Amino acid sequence: MDRIPILRMGECLLVTIQVDMHDQLALALQDDLTSAITKQRTRAVLIDISALVMVDSFIGRMLANISAMSKILDAETVVVGMQPAVAITLVELGLQLPGVRTALNVDQGMKLLRRALRAT
């Protein structure tokens, strides 16, 4: 099965979701990220979803799970680049992403992560 690559950038794990993910791929990413955080002792995860043209309740839940999981492992996750059309649709779908930190773009997301890391 194919996997979404997880890159290491300094202290940060970086995931760029570029494909229309089927559900198993989303679940695999959740597992892969959790073990990568543990193995690489990362404290920061940045997930770029700017190429995602749709977030439904399954993908939304995956993002929420990753955020919750990383908190337990003492890491911060930021989701960046959500397209406005996707954000509008999520509201109408009824999905609020509790506990998911978001930022406009990768730069803003990195700033947020750096600040969060310095604060601890």
Added chain:
Amino acid sequence: MQLEPRKPAVVRDQVLPLKSDADVVQARQAVRRAAEELKFNLVEQTKIVTAASELARNTLLHGRGGTMKVEFVADLSRRGLRLTFEDRGPGIADISRALQDGFSTADGLGLGLPGARRLMSEFDIQSKLGEGTRVTVVRWKP
């Protein structure tokens, strides 16, 4: 061609299988292409595709697989996209509960049915225990 105002004419249709995760992705992409072709704007396209994704997953997971029909429909004054999700799965015991936000029998978020209903212009669900479920949604072009 006679066009009744209450019963839109079907201009074109396509039926896709929903038997695997990959089929759900294909279904989303087919719906995206259809919505683009009908010149729905980006927000509308996103709403339609998201509703389709939720309903396709329901057909696969709760209905044990089935089909999605994509139809270009038209009545006297407007054009729209109609999607029909059909399965011969277990059916839904209590439809009004299934339509409530947060209700799930499968540890899901319970947003698929109510969310799809909000995202589309029309929503219809027919289900019989032991026989299956059919969900039909339409999005009209404003």
